[in-house]
Amino acid sequence: MRLGILYISAFIVLLISSSFTAPTYKLARLKYNGGGDWYADRTALKNLVKFCNENLKTNFAPEEEVVEPGSQQIFNYPFVFMTGHGNVIFSAQEALNLRRYLTGGGFLHIDDNYGLDKFIRPQMKNVFPELEFVELPLNHPIYKQKYGFANGLPKVHEHEGKRAQGFGLIYKDRLVCFYSYESDLGNGWEDYGTYAGDSQETRLKALKMGANLIQYIFTR
Numbered sequence: 001m002r003l004g005i006l007y008i009s010a011f012i013v014l015l016i017s018s019s020f021t022a023p024t025y026k027l028a029r030l031k032y033n034g035g036g037d038w039y040a041d042r043t044a045l046k047n048l049v050k051f052c053n054e055n056l057k058t059n060f061a062p063e064e065e066v067v068e069p070g071s072q073q074i075f076n077y078p079f080v081f082m083t084g085h086g087n088v089i090f091s092a093q094e095a096l097n098l099r100r101y102l103t104g105g106g107f108l109h110i111d112d113n114y115g116l117d118k119f120i121r122p123q124m125k126n127v128f129p130e131l132e133f134v135e136l137p138l139n140h141p142i143y144k145q146k147y148g149f150a151n152g153l154p155k156v157h158e159h160e161g162k163r164a165q166g167f168g169l170i171y172k173d174r175l176v177c178f179y180s181y182e183s184d185l186g187n188g189w190e191d192y193g194t195y196a197g198d199s200q201e202t203r204l205k206a207l208k209m210g211a212n213l214i215q216y217i218f219t220r
Contacts, residue, residue: 028065028077030108033094036086040113044189045081051189051207052214056146070094074101079217080108083186085115088123095126102127102169102176107217110179111186114159124169124177133167133179142166142178145215147208154205157184157195174220178213185209 027045031038045064052058064081067074070093074080080101090098102108110120121133136142136152143149143166153164164183168175180186187195188206 024059024061026061026063026065026077028067028074028080030080030082031066031068032082032084032088032090034087034089034119036084036088036116036119037113038082038084040083040085041111041186041190043191043194044083044186047191048189048207048210048214052211056211056215058214058218068094069098071097074098075104075106078105078107079214080106081111081186082108082120083111083113083116085113086119088116088119090123090126092126095123099127103171106176108177109213110177111184112179112181113184113186114157117181120179128169128171131169131171133169136166136168136175136178140166141220142175142212142216145212147212149209149212153180153183153185154188154202154209155183156188156198156202156206159184175217 027049029038029045046062049058049060049062049064053060065073065077067077067080069090074097098108110116110124112120124133138150138152143152153166155164159182162182165181166183167179167181169177169179185206188198188203189210192198192200192203
């Protein structure tokens with residue numbers, strides 16, 4: 001399983017850094033139990049893929065895949081996106097499988113779509129009992145890829161006046177999970193006009209930050 005992810009990463013590194021035409025891969029969305037709306041931000045991944053293919057010269061398939069945390073299929077995808085507003089439950093088997101995926105080379109991006117925080121933190125603690133989410137410093141490489149974010153994670157939507165924060169789970173010196181909190185990054189990837197009052201400028205910032213995530217995990 002680990003080798004499969006490493007091979008995928010190696011192909012995409014070549015793709016980003018040269019004119020090499022790699023096979024097409026897909027990004028995946030995590031379908032979790034508990035009742036939360038795992039399907040939120042329906043147009044987010046397809047727009048992020050389009051942006052990355054155009055600006056990073058990646059070769060991702062336009063369609064996303066849907067995977068469950070306990071499935072073996074999750075090992076086929078180097079990048080898994082998770083979002084929602086509500087409850088999340090990982091069974092013991094799902095937590096173990098997700099841990100194996102992440103420690104074996106996979107990457108999980110959790111995007112709090114407002115309301116996810118109180119549910120996802122204890123569930124990720126089941127995955128990594130020994131780790132704590134840490135806020136990534138502004139000089140972290142994730143903010144210094146193709147696009148620079150000197151002030152860290154961009155703010156897409158306002159909820160309670162809280163600042164946007166980017167947290168990470170770091171396993172053996174490797175960032176295995178990025179948690180975008182109070183940002184609504186995935187909302188910013190959606191089709192323009194989905195949310196009243198959103199600007200093209202804010203949407204572009206969100207897509208650029210998403211591209212930074214993709215470039216970081218595939219070139220580290």
